[in-house]
Amino acid sequence: MTSVRNHRPPLSGNKWLLFVLAAVIGACSPKVNPVSKNGGKTTTEKSPDKDKAAEKPQTKAPEAKASVVSLILPLGLDHAAAGQSYTPVKLRSANMSVEYYQGFKLALDSVTANGANFKVQIFDTKDDMAQAHSLGLNPQVKTSDLIVGPVFPEDVKAFSAMMTAPGKAIVSPLSPASPATFKNQNLITMTPPLEYHARGAAEYVAKQLRPKKVFILTSGFSDEKAYSSPFKRTIDSLSKRKIQVITTTVTRGNLTPLVKQLSPSDQNIFLVPSTKQAFLMVTLRSLDTLSKKYPVTLFGHPNWEKFAFLKSALLQRLNTHITSSDKVDYKNGDTNSFLRSYRRAYRAEPTDFAIKGFDEGLYFAKLLADGEDMSKPKLDDFTGLHNSFHFVKVPGQGWVNTHVDILRYENFDLKKVK
Template identity: 70%
Template sequence: MTLVRNHRPPLSGNKWLIVFLALIVGACSPKLRPAPQPSVKTKTEKPPVTPDEKPPIKSEVSNARVSVISMILPLGLDHATFKQTYTADDLKKANMSVEYYQGFKLALDSLTSIGANYKLQIFDSKDDVAQAHSLANNPQIKDGDLIVGPIFPEDVKAFTSVLSAARKPIVSPLSPASPATFKNQNLVTMTPPLEYHAKGAATYIANRVKPKKVFILNSGFSDEKLYTAPFKYTIDSLSKRKIQVVNTTIVRGNLTPLIPQLNNKEQNIFIVPSTKQAFLLVILHSLDTLSRKYPITVFGHPNWEKFSFLKAAQLQRLKTHITSTDKVNYKLGQTNMFLRSYRQAYHTEPTDFAIKGFDQGMYFGELLAKDEDGFKNPEKKDYTGIHNSFHFIKKPGQGWINTHVDILRYENFDLKKVE
């Protein structure tokens, strides 16, 4: 694999040099033959025999063709020039970029072991809207086979506004921003937006739980409609309105008006779309108190996984479920193989960004290697990775959207995957 970086200013001798050495060392790393090779599969393929084993990648590649991938990351190399320093925020973005790059490149190195060939070009967006807009006019980027990045929504918007005509896919690798924000038919949104978390929860409830009634407990903030609207639409559609949705705003945690509607023999399903700490502490306490008399199951916002102020014991008593795209199963054999390969290549532990980079590198790298045009139709290819799975739909004017989310439940003071 050949790696090419865009021109950058000379580096100073400050301590952040390690950030950029990681890029150089990665570029010079030998071709690896790591064992983890999750397969890209069509929807007609049979599932693997066991969850720990993945079928090997078939050698259906052309040694003659070189796939050109342009990666646009907020490295902020201008901060490394003489008398310049990184702020904590800038350094965080640069480290995230390096971690994602290293995972992506490890995937490409895996595929070169079966004869694939890539030219990976790295460009610095500087997390600057003007720079992102300028890069969209760069012929080196436009003429390649695949564009990965920019990372942040404002940069994506500026970049895709230039490349609006029908062309090859532009991958938005990390942002969960709704593709309706960008209105670009070429965009590939890898991280499912919030509405697909809501739809995933509604689908699980309608198909698996099958309650007669669902209660949505709102705090009164308008942003909760981004979750509640697609949730209600999906559950109404799937149940043909046989599941009653009670949408109510709760004040000071008072659930008394709902008690006459509760069932003391069947699970009462509560949806809590809020992310506000004050509201959550009060409402979860009220639900916990109510659960002493009524069976209760709670479905929460996907961001709850990040909130240290929530009490695991309480969430467990409430049979709390959340949706997620970030659950790594460290017990799987393929995960451990990836960890060993990553440590061998970079002498450090992989972060979530590195794992995401690896999954995405494997997915697009194999599609590019196997079929010169197949990667232009992600909706025809499903993928089961280490970090998340990919199941794309294509929406007019919005491009391709990964809609796969996992359903997790609090058990034994941990989040366990139930679907």
């Protein structure tokens, strides 16, 4: 899951307009022909031989064909017009768009340096479904070599509904919404949906921990089934139902009915799929009390990483694991190289969206540079700075990135265990 962090102040209207103009003008990553060694010199006399030599046509290395990339982002440029202003929500969307674009553009530039050529077209959805629908009919968009966006699920649905026939791939860059919502065979979902977090956790439990039982503690709200149902299905499938999955609705933190089923020596595996603060505070305190007599290993919702009310000391005592699709290693050499390049180019610190933009831009830029057919792309595995990609083709839903990491609270921090 992606957390939102703004490392720089919001853009004012004038600065925003200036940036967009600069972005559009500079977006094509043009090739620059090298200047000849005699570039600035002139001669007053020319010999006949030299004249003849000058008449010979100079051979010029063919320039790589420009791959057209269309970025469809919620810029909300109508709010930047004279007399208009951004609401806080719209400004966050605009900043997110700029940050993603900056990372994406930096990736294209790095591939351009190796001989590729790109033309970037930027389209504004205005965070409006009707506008997204209209862009789905735009010939400039439809003839692109690569389409990235829209960003928000409602816009993706409106846009992709206009492009259901087999054709160019549509990259959903940031939304973890299930592709089953859109039912579009051309879609490439970059952020793993919640279902694949559940599957990843279940696979780790079944293959690495191999318990006899798994306890699912729910609050009774139906939205928790989006995580608990695929988790149980995966456990049942991988273990051939040899691992018993026990689902219990917990009221006011009462875990007493489970005590007789717990092991005093083996790890007792618990899954808590809730994201509700009141339920979590009470239930995790009860688990903490239980852990003084019984070994406890807890698996939680990926959004727990963003919850300040969940203290790392408690989560560490419960041997808590969560799944994550994006974690940056700031000790990595490639990460530090990117940070230097980004700061030099934009005089700002990159946000999560900028790093995601770079990873995704680099991945697809290399595919385009290698001549990949984006109507039926071969999407290999990729390890990025922010997240990694492992795609599966799902009938009627396109390609889905299913890669998630398993993280565990250790030394008051989240450490990768798988």
